Amino acid sequence: MTDLAYLVDVSPGTGTLPPRAWPPASDAARLSLDGTWRFRLTPHAGADTDFAADGYDATAWGELRVPGHWVLQGHGAPAYTNVVYPFPLDPPFVPTENPTGDHLHTFDLPQDWPAGGDTVLRFDGVESCARVWLNGTELGEFKGSRLPHEFTVGPLLRERANVLAVRVHQWSSGSYLEDQDQWWLPGIFRDVTLLHRPAGAVRDHFVHASYDHERGEGTLRVDSEPAGRVLVPELGIDIAAGESATVAVEPWSAEQPRLYEGELVTSGERVRLRVGFRTVRVEDGLIKANGRPLLFKGVNRHEFHPETGRTLDLETMRADVLLMKRHNINAVRTSHYPPHPAFLDLCDELGLWVIDECDLETHGFVHVEWRGNPVADPRWTPALLDRAERMVERDKNHPSVVIWSLGNECGTGEGLTAMAAWIRDRDPSRPIHYEGDPSCADTDFYSRMYADHAEVEQIGRGTEEPLEDAESDARRRRLPFLQCEYAHAMGTGPGGLVEYQELFEKYPRLQGGFVWEWIDHGLAHPEYGCAYGGDFGEELHDGNFVCDGLLFPDRTPSPGLLDYKTVIQPVRMDGDGREGLVRVRNLYDFADLSHLEFTWSYEKDGVTVREGVLDVPAVPAGGSVEVRLPAPPRRDPDAETQWTLRARLAKDTAWAERGHLVAWAQLPVAWGMIPPIPGGRAPVRDGSRITLGSGVFDARTGALLAVGEVPVHGFGLDVWRAPTDNDNGMSWVTGASVAASWRALGLHRVQHRVEAVESSPDGLTVRTRVAPAAVDVALRVTYHWISNGIRLALRMDVEPEGDWQVPLPRLGIRLGLPAVYDRATWFGAGPGEAYPDTGAAAMLGIWSASVPELQTPYVRPQENGARAEVRWLELTDGTRPLLVDGGHFSFTARPWSTQELDAAAHRTDLVAGDTVWLHLDARHHGIGSESCGPGVLPDHRLKVRSERFSVQFSARDSGTPRRPA
Incomplete structure (x- = not known):
């Protein structure tokens, strides 16, 4: 092989050790090589390897943090594509212009580094191809960016001034297997470690820990090379490796992640074991854990940090898992590659079901009708098998990993079949997932992406469209269904979560789904603040499609995540607030309700007037109970009253403190009445002005100019909103976006x-x-104004004219106020935004926020921040409040106009002006998830029809927020 031939060779590499379980904590020595390395970037994959020679002088080179990506440290630039490859489709060849990073690191062995035995050099992740030397000797090369690779290096080490040289290429034949809808970020981005391997050390081990739910017993067997003893003191287990022990245990589940500490002891090493007993299998057409069907309430998770890309520290990984747990998420699909192994340790410890996905995607071949797809080319099968083996061997001892996924969006082919066969032979204890083959020939699931609600219901009923091949169709109908991606969380939204969850809970075959995705991949940028595709000068890119997560890049939860938490909450509380009877349903798969404490509060016009404890027994998983609320206070006939019920953690857990809110519900008791305006005043014309009570109008146009002393401008009907990412999405039916x-x-x-x-x-x-x-086409709009001298009431009648073929974005009124009106208080849904098909997290109450706080900071500016179901609203400059009343309406208040919001590409484009633009809406078009999924459901479309919308205005000097009288 020539110096550069390995770049386009389709084999997985040379010189590396066979894959094995991730090295857990043990008493063997290890040395991290992370830190500051010398670095040189060249624009092409040159054959010159002089830098790897022992004694090479690299003092003129720059420096680089390892682990890290060189394009995020001032060397070149990142690039984002979703499906298309950023180089010609000419497998296995890659361009001559191939950015190549040469890395050098000099290190000493610690003084107490053990003598004897051997030492392994481990790379946990390098994109996309690495060639490695130690002290001038070439060790080999490898591909498979998100997978571990090890070399034996003991004879090459010296006490002082060891020189590790690594050449990393941005492109290689392996890049054809890694087209995974993310930033292309080359570099040594995961840990580099020296592991001492004493004589008799564990080369590999496999923990088999099954659970018999009928007997309440777990069976443990640990296969080890070499043999040793297995000790689990808490269970009284002391057996030889390869032997089995069956004992009474508490099972592991995502809800109750019970782990038992143990050790594997050989003549050379003591290896820590964390044993979770659980059995996962597909039977009776369902995936079951410990004998019970599962309902996945999951997310897809790319590894991402806005400053370090795919390089994550343990604190960031822990933050991800804690956020998932605190938002009722019980499962994660590691899209589309195995994560850092420490993340799976956290899933074991804190409790998440994991679909572990292979480092494989060839989506870009779809643009050439899958011609040349590596999955269908037997020359690539060894590389595909290598990736499957490295995933399974690394992660096989994690109880949280319950499903192996072959990869993502690879079409079909014999390579996938070979991977599935190898996995089944090596680990028959876990089922296999893959979405891209409708026949489900190699999988244990019928899996889909972005199937709309109607199709999901058909699948739940077993009435989906049949396959042409009767045998494949019959097999597929026997399989459980997963939405491995749904509810595309791009920008405002996603909408339709409630309706999806209702289907998942209604039909047993529908075993849940995984929202796409966990976090916006917005990279830190000196000009834009947060960057997406095209912001680094890429000629070929997919824009802000990389920002489609439930978290903003800084890991702040978006309104979508808050909604998702409420939609998937594991306790439902419903009933008739007037009768005071509540049905409490336990939707956990395993846990009873003894870990929760329940409370009630009785609210009048948004203010709590009484509260107490709700006595709920320890309802078992899947069960329900009816409990009675106390008698409510004497009713005020003009007040709106309701019960708010909450379920909180009764004690501290590993993932949240006591009092953390798990679930809630509100039950209305009585609606409030909006008192009519008594009598009516006649308007007074004075030149160019008309005065009607507290209202001042332009005599020529009839536009509102002031309410009391509060000036108003720009008043009128408003039907436009700055399109959301979902509004801009391509409809799969019509081929055009709304x-x-x-x-x-x-x-x-x-x-x-x-x-x-x-x-x-x-x-x-x-x-x-x-x-x-x-x-x-047009809208005939009639504004009817009346006043009693203090309150100014508007009734707006809208009649459509012509043949309207599209829904409206919004329907309401817009008015401009001085910028000093920067504080809002309202009685309605809050504290966050809500649209017709979003806002499950919005709770009825009295809320307050500044105008800047009302804005939702989506990476690409768009319609956001609507507060829904508003009974009354007060905007104030601190001395002269403007109050708006009138039943139920939606409002947004912004320091920029809709046109400015529409024109902005980044948040830094939005500059507050001298106006707060207040939008009072009768209705909004829904949100949906059409950026990559289905559009807005029919019930949430703003169809053009006759409308009547009423609001009332009043101004007063000062006082506490209140419902106008």
């Missing part, structure tokens, strides 16, 4: 024509026609 249809119709530039401004003894009537240019 936002494109809005723009084509001209809804972003409607024009207003005043037809009449009419005064009467009862008030003021303004008639207008609102229409886009160049079309013959």
Whole structure:
């Protein structure tokens, strides 16, 4: 092989040791080689390897943090593509212009480094191809970026000034297997470690820990090379490796992650064992753990940090798991590669079901109708098998790993079949997942991405469209169903979560899903603050499609994550608030409710007037109970009253403190009444102004100019919103996005024509026609104003004209206020945003926020921040509040206009002006998840029809927020 031939060789590499279990804690010595290395970047994959020679002088080179990506440390730039490869599809060849990073690290062995035995050099992750030398001797090369590789190096080590040289290429034949919808980030991005291997050390071990749920017993066997003894003191186990012991145990599950500490002892090493007893199998058409069907409430998780890319420290990984647990998530799919192994340790410890996915995706071949797809080319099968083996061998001892996934979006082919066969032979205790083959020939699941609600219901009923091959169709219908990706969490949204969860809970075959995805991949950027595809000058990129997570890049939960927590909460509380009877349902798969404490509060117009403890017994998993609330206080006929029920942790856990909110519900008792305005005042015309009570209007246009002393401008009907990522998504049915249809119709530039401004003894009537240019559809809008001198009431009637073929983005009114009106208090849903098909986390109450706090910081600016079901709203400059009342409406308040929001590409483009734009909406179009999934469900589409919308305004000097009287 020539110096560069290995780049395009489809074999997995040379010189590495066979894969094995991730080295757990043991008493053998280890030395981290992480730190500051010398680094040189060249634009091509040169054949010159002089830098690897012993004694090479690299003092003129720069420095680089390892682990890390060189493109995030000032050397080159990252690039993002979703499906397309950023190089020609010419497998296995890669471009000559191939950024190549040469790394050098000099290290001494610790003084107490043991003599004898051997030493292994371990790389836990290098993208995309590495060639390695130690003290001038070449060790070999490898591919498989998110997988471990080891070399034996004992005879080459010296006490002082060891020189490790690593050449890393951005592109190699392995890149064809790693087209995984993420930033292309080359480098040594996971740990580099020296592991001493004393004579008799454990080369590999396999922990088999099954659970018999009928007997309550676990069976433990540990296969070890070489042989040794297995000790689990808590269970009284002391057996030889390879032998079995059956004892009474508590099983491991994601809800109750019981681990037993043990040791594997050989003549040369004591290896820590963390044993979780559980049995996972597909039977009766369902995936079951410990005999019970599972319902996955999961997320897809890429590894990501806005400053370090795929290099994550233990604290960040722990933060991810804690956030998942605190938001009721019980499962994670490691899309689309095995994670850092420490992440799986955390899943074992804190409790998450894991689909462990192989480092494999060839999605870009879809653009050439899968011609040349490596999965269907037998020359690539050894590389595919190597990836499967390295995943399984590394992660086989984690009880949290319950499913092996062959990869993602690879089409079909014999390579996948070979991988599945090898995995089944090596580890028959776990089922196998893969989504991309409709026949499910190699899998134990029928898995889909982004199937809409109607199709998911068909699958739940077993009435989905049949396959042409009857045998494959019959097999698929016997399999459990997973939505391995759904509810695309890009920008505002996702919508439709409630309806999906209702289906998952209704049909046993539907065993849940995994939201795409966990975190926005917005990289830190000096100009844009947070960058996405194209912000680094990439010629080929997929824009902000990389920002599609439930967390913002800084790991702040988005409204979507808060909604998801509520939608999947493991306790349901429903009933009739007027009767005071509550049904409490336990939706856990295993746990009873003894770990929770329940409370109630009785609220009047959003204010708690009584509260107490709700006595709920330890309802078993899947069970329910009815409990009675106390008698409510005497009812105020004008007040809105409700019960709020909460379930909180009764004691501290490993993932949250006592009092952490797990589930909640609100039960209405009585609706409040909006008192009508008594009598009516006649408007007074004074030149160019009309005064009606506290309202001042433009006599020519009828536009509202002031409410009391509060000036207003820009008043009028509003139908436009800055399209969300889901609005901009491509419809799988029509081939066009709803936002494109809005723009084509001209809804972003409607024009207003005043037809009449009419005064009467009862008030003021303004008639207008609102229409886009160049079309013959319109909205006839009539504003009816009345006032009692203090309160100013508007009734807006809207009648469509012409043949409307598209829904409206929104329907309401817009008005501008001075920028000093920067504090909002409202009685309605909150504290966060809500749209017709989102906002499950929004709780009815009295909330307060500054105008900046009302904005949701999506990486790409778009419609956001609507507060829904508002009964009353107060905006204030600190001295002169403006109050808005009128039943149920939605509001947004922004320091920039919708047009400015629409035009912005990054948050840094948005600069607060001298106006707070207040939007009061009767209705909004839903959100959906059409950025990659289904669009808005019919019930949440804003169809054009006759509408009536009423609100009331009043201004006063000062005082506490209140519902206007």
